[in-house]
Amino acid sequence: MKSLHILLLIIMGGIISIPASGQDSIHIGTRHTMFSQILNEERAYWIYQPEKQAGEADKNYPVLYLLDGDVFFHSVVGFTRFFSSSRASAFPPCIVVAVLNTDRTRDFTPSCSAAHRDGTVHSEDKPQGGGAEKFYRFLTEELRPEIRKRVSTGSQSLLVGHSYAGLFTLQVLLDHPEAFDTFMAIDPSLWWDQGIYLKQAKQEMHKKDFAGKQLYVAFATQQRPNVKLNQFSLADSLKAKIIPDMEKQHLHVIYKKFPEEMHGTVALPGIFDGIKSLFRRQLRQ
Amino acid sequence: MKSLHILLLIIMGGIISIPASGQDSIHIGTRHTMFSQILNEERAYWIYQPEKQAGEADKNYPVLYLLDGDVFFHSVVGFTRFFSSSRASAFPPCIVVAVLNTDRTRDFTPSCSAAHRDGTVHSEDKPQGGGAEKFYRFLTEELRPEIRKRVSTGSQSLLVGHSYAGLFTLQVLLDHPEAFDTFMAIDPSLWWDQGIYLKQAKQEMHKKDFAGKQLYVAFATQQRPNVKLNQFSLADSLKAKIIPDMEKQHLHVIYKKFPEEMHGTVALPGIFDGIKSLFRRQLRQ
Numbered sequence: 001m002k003s004l005h006i007l008l009l010i011i012m013g014g015i016i017s018i019p020a021s022g023q024d025s026i027h028i029g030t031r032h033t034m035f036s037q038i039l040n041e042e043r044a045y046w047i048y049q050p051e052k053q054a055g056e057a058d059k060n061y062p063v064l065y066l067l068d069g070d071v072f073f074h075s076v077v078g079f080t081r082f083f084s085s086s087r088a089s090a091f092p093p094c095i096v097v098a099v100l101n102t103d104r105t106r107d108f109t110p111s112c113s114a115a116h117r118d119g120t121v122h123s124e125d126k127p128q129g130g131g132a133e134k135f136y137r138f139l140t141e142e143l144r145p146e147i148r149k150r151v152s153t154g155s156q157s158l159l160v161g162h163s164y165a166g167l168f169t170l171q172v173l174l175d176h177p178e179a180f181d182t183f184m185a186i187d188p189s190l191w192w193d194q195g196i197y198l199k200q201a202k203q204e205m206h207k208k209d210f211a212g213k214q215l216y217v218a219f220a221t222q223q224r225p226n227v228k229l230n231q232f233s234l235a236d237s238l239k240a241k242i243i244p245d246m247e248k249q250h251l252h253v254i255y256k257k258f259p260e261e262m263h264g265t266v267a268l269p270g271i272f273d274g275i276k277s278l279f280r281r282q283l284r285q
Numbered sequence: 286m287k288s289l290h291i292l293l294l295i296i297m298g299g300i301i302s303i304p305a306s307g308q309d310s311i312h313i314g315t316r317h318t319m320f321s322q323i324l325n326e327e328r329a330y331w332i333y334q335p336e337k338q339a340g341e342a343d344k345n346y347p348v349l350y351l352l353d354g355d356v357f358f359h360s361v362v363g364f365t366r367f368f369s370s371s372r373a374s375a376f377p378p379c380i381v382v383a384v385l386n387t388d389r390t391r392d393f394t395p396s397c398s399a400a401h402r403d404g405t406v407h408s409e410d411k412p413q414g415g416g417a418e419k420f421y422r423f424l425t426e427e428l429r430p431e432i433r434k435r436v437s438t439g440s441q442s443l444l445v446g447h448s449y450a451g452l453f454t455l456q457v458l459l460d461h462p463e464a465f466d467t468f469m470a471i472d473p474s475l476w477w478d479q480g481i482y483l484k485q486a487k488q489e490m491h492k493k494d495f496a497g498k499q500l501y502v503a504f505a506t507q508q509r510p511n512v513k514l515n516q517f518s519l520a521d522s523l524k525a526k527i528i529p530d531m532e533k534q535h536l537h538v539i540y541k542k543f544p545e546e547m548h549g550t551v552a553l554p555g556i557f558d559g560i561k562s563l564f565r566r567q568l569r570q
Contacts, residue, residue, distance in 0.1 A: 026331060028359060029311040046311060074313060075363025079553070082360065088549055264373055265561055268364070269554055276550055 028077050029096070034146050038138045039107075044100040045069065045143065048077045049151055050084065050093035061093045062156035063147060065139065065180070067108070067165035068267075069098025075268050076160070083275050091279035094158070097147055099139070107135035108164035110171045110200075113193035117231070129192070132171050140179050158182040160274075162267035164189050167197060170217070173251075174201055177210050182278060184216045186270035187263050190234035198234060201242045210251035216274035217243075218256040220266035231263075254278060313362050314381070319431050323423045324392075329385040330354065330428065333362045334436055335369065335378035346378050347441035348432060350424065350465070352393070352450035353552075354383025360553050361445070368560050376564035379443070382432055384424070392420035393449035395456045395485075398478035402516070414477070417456050425464050443467040445559075447552035449474050452482060455502070458536075459486055462495050467563060469501045471555035472548050475519035483519060486527045495536035501559035502528075503541040505551035516548075539563060 029048040036043050046069060050061060066076055076096055083091035101107070109129030115121045147153060159180040161169040166188030173183045174197075190197055219235040235257070243253050254277045258266050314333040321328050331354060335346060351361055361381055368376035386392070394414030400406045432438060444465040446454040451473030458468045459482075475482055504520040520542070528538050539562045543551050 024316045025312050026314040026316060026358075027310050028313050031309050031311060071367065072363070073311075074366060075360050078357070078360025078363055082356065082553065086549065088547070260558070262373070264371065268367065268557055272553055272557075273545070 028074065029098075032146075032150070034142065036138045036142050038134055038142060039102075041102060043102065043138070043143070045147075046073055046096075046098040046100070047147070047151060048073070048080075048096040048098075050080070050095065053084075053093060056093075060152045060154040061095050062154045062158060062181075063095045063097055063144075063151075064158040064160060065143075066096055066098045067159075067161035067168065068101060068104065068163075070100050072162075072267060072271065073098040076271055079272050079275055083279065088281055089276065089279050090281040091275055092154075092156075095147075095151055095153060097143070099143065103131075104164055105129050106131040108132060108161070108168035109189075109192055110167070111193045111196050113196070115192075115194045117191045119191065119194050132168050133175070135168070136172055136176060136179070140176075156181045158184065160184040160186075160271060161188075162186040162270070163263065164192070166217075167192055170197060170201075170215075173210075173213070173215060174204065174208070177208060177213055181212070182214050182216075184271060184274040184278075186218050186274070187220050187231075187266050188217065189231075190238060191231050195234055195237075198237055198242060202245070205242065205245040205249060208249045210246065210249050213250075214252040214254075214278055215246065216254045216256075216270075216278050218258060218266065218270040218273065220261040220263050220270075221257045221259050222262045224262050224264075313359065314383075317431075317435070319427065321423045321427050323419055323427060324387075326387060328387065328423070328428070330432075331358055331381075331383040331385070332432070332436060333358070333365075333381040333383075335365070335380065338369075338378060341378075345437045345439035346380050347439045347443060347466075348380045348382055348429075348436075349443040349445060350428075351381055351383045352444075352446035352453065353386060353389065353448075355385050357447075357552060357556065358383040361556055364557050364560055368564065373566055374561065374564050375566040376560055377439075377441075380432075380436055380438060382428070384428065388416075389449055390414050391416040393417060393446070393453035394474075394477055395452070396478045396481050398481070400477075400479045402476050404476065404479050417453050418460070420453070421457055421461060421464070425461075441466045443469065445469040445471075445556060446473075447471040447555070448548065449477070451502075452477055455482060455486075455500075458495075458498070458500060459489065459493070462493060462498055466497065467499050467501075469556060469559040469563075471503050471559070472505050472516075472551050473502065474516075475523060476516050480519055480522075483522055483527060487530070490527065490530040490534060493531075493534045495531065495534050498535075499537040499539075499563055500531065501539045501541075501555075501563050503543060503551065503555040503558065505546040505548050505555075506542045506544050507547045509547050509549075 029046045033044045080094040083089040084093040110132040112127045112130035114125040114127040157180045166185035169183050169185040314331045318329045365379040368374040369378040395417040397412045397415035399410040399412040442465045444454050451470035454468050454470040455473050
């Protein structure tokens with residue numbers, strides 16, 4: 001009996017100590033998985049929930065859907081905390097949902113293509129990609145209801161993507177502008193399938209209504225050594241030929257270039273600047 | 286006996302369940318406090334420890350001391366994770382120690398002064414500040430040994446500060462260059478005490494040896510509405526009059542301006558760019 005009591009005390013000591021060490025730990029989110037019927041596979045996502053600000057107990061915060069989520073999660077959570085506590089910004093506290101990848105080329109591209117970055121196609125290359133519409137359906141028909149079950153969310157939402165995920169973000173804006181309120185596309189891969197996005201956008205833009213929606217789009221313009229790319233001229237085409245059409249259809253657009261960044265480094269400066277630029281508040285001092 | 290066994294099973298069940306729920310939580314660090322004899326007060330700090338990279342079980346990582354730590358912790362942890370996993374960067378995984386404030390004006394400023402940002406002094410203003418040397422002693426004589434007790438640290442260390450904490454970072458570089466390897470000063474408050482740092486630096490620089498040390502210093506050059514500031518001309522003076530002297534004494538210096546940022550928004554873009562610029566690796570592709 002005595003040894004059992006001692007064991008019990010040791011175990012209870014262990015239990016009592018757990019909340020104490022838990023308090024000392026800095027959590028930024030929770031990991032989850034769900035089975036997607038649409039994609040027919042298990043998908044992982046992470047959720048960050050901001051603390052409720054004073055006097056906002058009943059308020060539900062917007063949701064920022066972050067593609068390539070695990071790579072940028074910590075930084076973007078930091079940005080949302082920074083801007084939502086800044087007097088210079090009208091950015092609200094945000095729930096951040098990081099969506100993790102299984103096959104990003106498949107999920108983020110709007111068409112099946114074998115074309116290279118410079119537009120060339122070689123006979124030996126196998127076409128790939130084309131799953132963007134399916135992935136969009138996963139995001140909005142499966143993941144979003146799942147998030148709403150777990151967290152009280154506001155009605156506003158943001159979609160944020162870089163590279164292929166930036167292209168996906170532009171494609172969702174074009175095909176399903178009602179699905180999100182704010183779109184941030186950082187160095188979107190406009191070269192995909194010989195610039196198919198620009199062609200489709202040029203044809204279809206006049207049918208759209210983007211009232212109340214906003215887009216931040218940014219490009220890294222520092223050349224990568226030894227990478228042939230027609231991305232720079234495509235970025236200029238987006239600005240000259242597509243954005244004026246978007247604005248005609250009532251989209252609020254901010255377009256930026258980052259001359260000090262390359263494709264691989266622009267995502268975080270772009271997301272930071274995107275939040276800052278879209279949600280800038282007139283400073284009182 | 287039987288009820289005790291059942292209790293035991295329940296308790297043990299509880300224990301067993303704890304790691305399972307713990308796995309779903311994303312932790313980025315731990316909160317700590319210590320009593321500083323030098324400052325005669327309780328001080329709080331947070332520690333982020335990176336996961337050991339493959340084949341580096343025995344390797345100890347550098348420590349990045351982050352001033353105004355709670356404001357920037359999440360983002361900077363994100364940056365260190367991003368750069369240490371990037372092929373384009375030679376930045377190692379880093380332990381991040383966020384140092385939280387009690388009285389930042391006292392701790393970060395090198396002299397006691399009543400001068401305003403524009404250099405004027407009004408008779409009714411009470412001088413304040415001047416605790417930088419004491420705070421330096423807390424950092425290196427008390428906090429650093431405490432960190433070394435808790436975590437296996439490498440010998441390299443970085444000091445990162447913004448605003449008053451940026452001025453403090455420059456002051457430590459001048460007075461105690463041996464204390465850190467990399468110094469990052471973002472929009473340092475050079476206007477403090479009518480520009481006392483620049484005067485002291487001009488006089489003393491020739492006595493220093495900065496071999497093996499590096500400094501990143503950046504300024505926001507977007508004007509704040511209604512704030513009179515001679516910071517812009519002081520930033521130019523630092524570049525023209527002090528940095529050449531620093532380089533003569535073998536300091537590797539990177540100096541940047543951020544024309545799109547104001548004092549309040551430059552810290553995170555500055556720290557990101559600082560890590561990128563100081564630890565850039567020649568890209569292979």
